[in-house]
Amino acid sequence: MSEKTALVVSAHSADFVWRCAGAIALHAEKGYKVTVVCLSYGERGESAKLWKLEGMTLEKVKAARREEAEKAAAALGVADIRFFDLGDYPLEMNREDKYRLVDLIREVQPSFMLSHSHYDPYNTDHMYTTKVLLECRMIAQAWGHNPGEKVLGAPQVYLFEPHQTEQMGWKPDLFLDITPVWEKKRAAIECMAGQEHLWEYYTRVAENRGNHFRRNSGGQAGGRDCRYAEGFQSVYPRVVDEL
C-alpha cells in the first residue's frame, strides 16, 4: 500500500538490463517493489546469435530470451516480471494491448516509470514503446476508464539510455550512482548470453557515466567518488520543496 513501487517498460526482453539494471537493483535494495514488463522478447530482431544456430525456431528463441530475462530479473531483485509477448520488429499494440498495459500501470501504481528514448531511427520499436506508454499513462489517469478503479497520479517517466545517444536526441538530466549495485548489474548483463558483444560496451558506458556523475558533483574540487552510474532523461518537470 504505502510501499514504494516502480515500473519498467521494456520493448524487448533485454533492454531493461543494459539500460536501467542499476536503477532497478538500487531501488530494490531500497525497498521498492520493481515490476518489469517486456512487451516482446526481441525474438525476431535482437537475437541474431540464436538465429545463426541450426534448427532454431521462433518458439525456441522466445523461450531462450525469456529464460535470460528471468535470470537477469532475479539477479536484480525484480519483484515481478511480465511478458506481454506482443511480437517485435515491428512491435504493434492495438487498443486491447494498450488497456492491458493500463491495467498493469494501475495495478502497480508506480512512483515512477522507466522506458525508451523519444526518438530512435535505428529501432522504431523503442520509440513506439514510449509513445504508447505516454498514451497509456493518460488513460490510466482517466476517471472514466473502468470507473471505480484507483486512477493513476502523475508519476515521472524517466527515459533510459539508448544506444548511440546523440543520434536519438537523448539528453540525460540526471545521473544515478549505481556503484553499490554494480556487481548485480554486471551479473544481470552476463545473463544475456546471446549478446555477449555488448557486455563490455555497457560496462564502459557505466564507468564513463560514473565520470559524468563525478564532474557534476564537483569534479576535481571534491566530486563524489562514484565509479558507475546510469543516466536518465525526465519527461515531466519535478515538484520540489527545496532546490
Place this chain on the structure above:
Amino acid sequence: MSEKTALVVSAHSADFVWRCAGAIALHAEKGYKVTVVCLSYGERGESAKLWKLEGMTLEKVKAARREEAEKAAAALGVADIRFFDLGDYPLEMNREDKYRLVDLIREVQPSFMLSHSHYDPYNTDHMYTTKVLLECRMIAQAWGHNPGEKVLGAPQVYLFEPHQTEQMGWKPDLFLDITPVWEKKRAAIECMAGQEHLWEYYTRVAENRGNHFRRNSGGQAGGRDCRYAEGFQSVYPRVVDEL
C-alpha cells in the same frame, strides 16, 4: 562552513523579486544564507515610471532603485545584497568585472545559483548575464585562478522565469512550492513602487505555476495542494542516489 548558501545573479535590481523571491524566502527560512548580486540598478531601461517624473537624474533613479531592492531583500530574509553598479541597457562586463563576480562566487561557495534564461530577444542584458555567469562559474573552478583560494565545486545553475517564457525558449523542469512564503514574496513585490503594473501580473504567474505544481504532483488524483509556485530550468544534470 557547513552552512548552506545560495547566490542569485540579477541583471537589474528588480529581477530577483519577480522571478525568484519565493525561492529566496523559502531557502532563507530553511537556514540558507542567500546572497543577491544586482549587476545594475536597471536605472536606464527598467525605470520608465521614474524617468517620467520631473527633474529626474541617473543618480536619483539609481538611489530609488537601490532602496527598493534593499527593502525587498530585507522582506525576503536575504543575508547579503551587493550592487555592482555596472550600468544597464546595455550591461557590459570587462575582465575586471568578471573577476569581481568570480570573487563573490568563491566567497559564497553557493550550493546553487539562480539567474536569467539563456535567450531573450527583448532584453539582451538578461541573456548576457547568464552567458557571463557560466563563464565566471568556469573561472571560479580553475585551480590556477588566484592559486590558493578555495575553488568552486559544480553548483547547479537554475534559470528563473523570464517574461513571455515561450519567446525565450525557457522550459521549466522543476516547480518549487512557495506557498509557505507567499506573503513574503508579495511584500517584496510591493516594494517595487516603480513597476506597480507588474504586481498583479506576477501574482497570477505564481498562482498558475501553483496549478502546474498540483498537476505534476498528481492532479485530480491526489495532487498536493500548492497555491503558489515558481518554475526553474536547470542548466546541468543532477546527481542523485534515488530516482
Place this chain on the structure above:
Amino acid sequence: MSEKTALVVSAHSADFVWRCAGAIALHAEKGYKVTVVCLSYGERGESAKLWKLEGMTLEKVKAARREEAEKAAAALGVADIRFFDLGDYPLEMNREDKYRLVDLIREVQPSFMLSHSHYDPYNTDHMYTTKVLLECRMIAQAWGHNPGEKVLGAPQVYLFEPHQTEQMGWKPDLFLDITPVWEKKRAAIECMAGQEHLWEYYTRVAENRGNHFRRNSGGQAGGRDCRYAEGFQSVYPRVVDEL
C-alpha cells in the same frame, strides 16, 4: 458564399472554451460563421468531477458534457457545433472518421482553422487531433477525393494555447485582443460546471496574455490598452501585401 467562415477542431468538448473562446466570439461578432467540432466529449478523461458522483454512467457524462458545450457555444455566438462522439482517452480515428472530418472541412471551407498544439506528453489526444487535422486538410485539398466537390484552398491552422505551454513546445506568434468579448468568454467558461477549478486559471491566462499583447504593441512607450488576449501559433507562413 462570400461569407467568412472558421472551423475549430476540439479533441474534447471543453477545449474550445478554455483555449479559443475569445477568438470564436470575436470573429462571430465580426460576421464570421464559426463551426466547432468536438471529436469527443472528453467523457472518460476530462470529467473527473462527474465520475465522482454516485450512479454515474458513460451516457450521463456525455449528455452533461454535451449540454455544457452547447451552452458555451451559444454564449459565444457559434453558428454550428458538431459532436463526432469518437471516444476519448484515447481518441482514435479510422479512415471513415477522417473522411467525415474532411467532409466537414469542405462544407465549411474555412478561412482558418483552430486546433491543439503539435506536442503534448500529458494528453496524447490533443496532439493526435492536430496530426489528423493536417492529414485531413491535405485530403480536403485533393482533386481526386470525391471528384466534383469544391476542394479546399490553403487555410491557415492556428494552434491554440495548451496547458503548461513550455512543456508542449508551443510558441505563440500572435496575440489576439479579446477585450471586447471577454464577458462572453467568461460566460462560456462558467458553463463548464465540471471544471470549476479552471475558471480562475484561464482568466489569469487571458489577463497575462493581455500584458503580452501590450508589450508587443509598444509597452510603456504607447502599447495598446488590451486587457485580455489569446495567443496562437501558426502552422504555415502567411502571404501578405504589406509587412
Place this chain on the structure above:
Amino acid sequence: MSEKTALVVSAHSADFVWRCAGAIALHAEKGYKVTVVCLSYGERGESAKLWKLEGMTLEKVKAARREEAEKAAAALGVADIRFFDLGDYPLEMNREDKYRLVDLIREVQPSFMLSHSHYDPYNTDHMYTTKVLLECRMIAQAWGHNPGEKVLGAPQVYLFEPHQTEQMGWKPDLFLDITPVWEKKRAAIECMAGQEHLWEYYTRVAENRGNHFRRNSGGQAGGRDCRYAEGFQSVYPRVVDEL
C-alpha cells in the same frame, strides 16, 4: 552480387523525378542498378490537372500517372520500377504492405536508399513514407524475419529535397553535382505532363543548388564549376577512413 544498387522510395509516382532524378541518372551511369518504388500514383492528390478534364476516372488517372513515371524512369536509366498502388491522400500501409516493402529492400540490398523529409505539414503522405521506411529498414535487418533470407546491412537513408524546405525542417548535409546528367533530369521532368507548372520551378532549384555546390567547394577562391546539383540530408552518421 557485387553490383552496386540503390533504392528510391517515392510516396507518389512523380516525387522521384523532381527530387532525385539527378542522383538516379548519375548513379545509373556509374553502373548502379537503381530500383524505384512508387507507393502510390498520387492519383487523388497530385493530379489536379487530370481531374479537371472531362470524364476522368481513378483508373484513368492512375494509368496516365503510371505511364508518365515509366517514361521518366526510362529516361533516367532506372533498372526497375515498381508500383505498389497503395492509394494516396492518405497513404496508409498495413503490416502486409510493410512486409512487401521489406521484401523489396532485401531483394535489392541497396547501398543506399532515398526518400522524403522527416516532416511535412502540407503533405502527410511524405513524412509517413519515411517513417515507414525506417521501420522497414529495421525489419529487414532482423535475423528472425523470414529466417534464412539475407538480412540487410546498414545502408544510409538520404532524404531528398521537399517543396518549401524551411517549413519541413529539412537541412541538406551534402550536395551532389548532377551537371553531367542534367539533360536526363530535364527530360524526365518533361515527362510529367500533368505538372508542367513545376518544370521551371525545379530547374531553378537545380541551378541554385549548383550555386550552393560551388560555394561549399571554394566559391570565388576556386569553387568547382558545377551548374546543377541536388541536395540531400543524411539520416545516419557515415563511417569513413579519411576526413
Place this chain on the structure above:
Amino acid sequence: MSEKTALVVSAHSADFVWRCAGAIALHAEKGYKVTVVCLSYGERGESAKLWKLEGMTLEKVKAARREEAEKAAAALGVADIRFFDLGDYPLEMNREDKYRLVDLIREVQPSFMLSHSHYDPYNTDHMYTTKVLLECRMIAQAWGHNPGEKVLGAPQVYLFEPHQTEQMGWKPDLFLDITPVWEKKRAAIECMAGQEHLWEYYTRVAENRGNHFRRNSGGQAGGRDCRYAEGFQSVYPRVVDEL
C-alpha cells in the same frame, strides 16, 4: 510624423538589395519613408571581383561599393541611405557605434525593421548585425537613455532571406508579394556590377518564392497569381484584432 517608416539594417552595402529590395520598393510605393543603413561597404569580404583588378585600394573599393548602393537605393525609392563605414570581415561595433545606431532608430521611429538571420556560419558579420540590432532596439526603448528623447515602441524585426537558408536555420513565416515592383528590384540588382554572378540566382529565388506564395494562398485551388515574392522570418509575435 504620422508618416509610416521602415528601417533596413544591412551588414554590407549590397545585402539590402538581394534580400529585401522588393519589400523596400513596395513600401516606398505605399508611402513609407524607408531608411537603409549599411554598417559597412563589404569592402574587404564581398568585393572579390574588384580586388582582382589591377591597382585596387580599400578606398577605391569602398567608393565603388558606395556608388552601387546609392544607385540601387535610388532605383528602389529609398528615402535615406546611411553608410556607417564600420569595416567588415569582421564587422565590430563598440558602444559608441551602437549608440549611433540607436540614434538612427529613434530618429526613424520605424514601423518595422529588416535585418539578417540569427545564425550564419559562413558569414559571422551577418549574425553579428542582428545580435547588435536586438541590443540597440532594447536601448532605444530605454527611458533613461538620453532622457527626453522619444523612446522606441516595439517594432517588429523581420529577418530577410540569407544565402543557403537551411544552413542558417532561417524559416520564413511570411511571404510578401513583390510582383508589382519586380522591375525595380531587378534594376537594383543590376546596379551590383561587382556581383553579376548573383543576378540570376536571386531572380530565381524571387520566382520560387512566388511559387511558395501561391501555394500558401490556395495553390491549385485558387492561389493568387503572384510571380515574385520575398520571404521573411519574424522575431516577435504579432498583435492583431482578427485572425
Place this chain on the structure above:
Amino acid sequence: MSEKTALVVSAHSADFVWRCAGAIALHAEKGYKVTVVCLSYGERGESAKLWKLEGMTLEKVKAARREEAEKAAAALGVADIRFFDLGDYPLEMNREDKYRLVDLIREVQPSFMLSHSHYDPYNTDHMYTTKVLLECRMIAQAWGHNPGEKVLGAPQVYLFEPHQTEQMGWKPDLFLDITPVWEKKRAAIECMAGQEHLWEYYTRVAENRGNHFRRNSGGQAGGRDCRYAEGFQSVYPRVVDEL
C-alpha cells in the same frame, strides 16, 4: 603545394589529444601535413594536478603543459605545433589575435579544420574557440584582407568530441576508424601526465565509438571490424560526385 594539409585548433594544449589524436595520426600517416595550434596551455583551468604541487607558478605550469603537448604531437606525427599563449579561463582574442589565426589558416591552406563543439556550458573557452574559428575562416576568405595573399577556399570544419556530448548538443555525423593508429593515440594520451584520470576514460570512448562505427557499417550483418573510432560533427554540407 599539392600537399594535403589539416589544421587543428585547440583551446587548451591537451584538447587535441583526447578529442582527435586518432584523426591526426591517421592523416599524418596518409601524408597530410597536420598543424596543431594551441590557443592556450590550459594553464589556469586544466592543470589542477600541477597546481596542487608545492611552489607551482604560472610559468612552470605552462612549461609543463607545453612539454606534454609537444611530446604528444611528436607521437602523432604532427608536422607543426604552434602555441599562441593567449591565456585561458577565460580565453579571449582581440582583433590582432584573430588576424594571427587568420595568417596561420592562410599559411596552412587546410583541406579541413578540426575544433570544439558549438556549445559547452561547462567550458566556455571551448565554444568561444569555435565561434572565433568560424569568424577567422570568413576573414581568411576575404579578398580584401591583406590583398595579394592567397585566399582561403571553403574547407570543412569538423567539431571533435566534447566531454558529456549530450549536454553540448553535439551530434556526430561521421565516425572515423582509428584502429590502425590506436597505439599512437594511446601513446599521446599517456604524455598527459597531469590528467591521468582521463586516460582510461578516453580509451573507453574510442572503443565505444568503434562499436558505433561497426553498427553504422552493417552491424551483425557484416559491419566492419573497427576496434577504435572517433566521432565528428560537420559544420558545412559536403560536395560529392557520388552518394
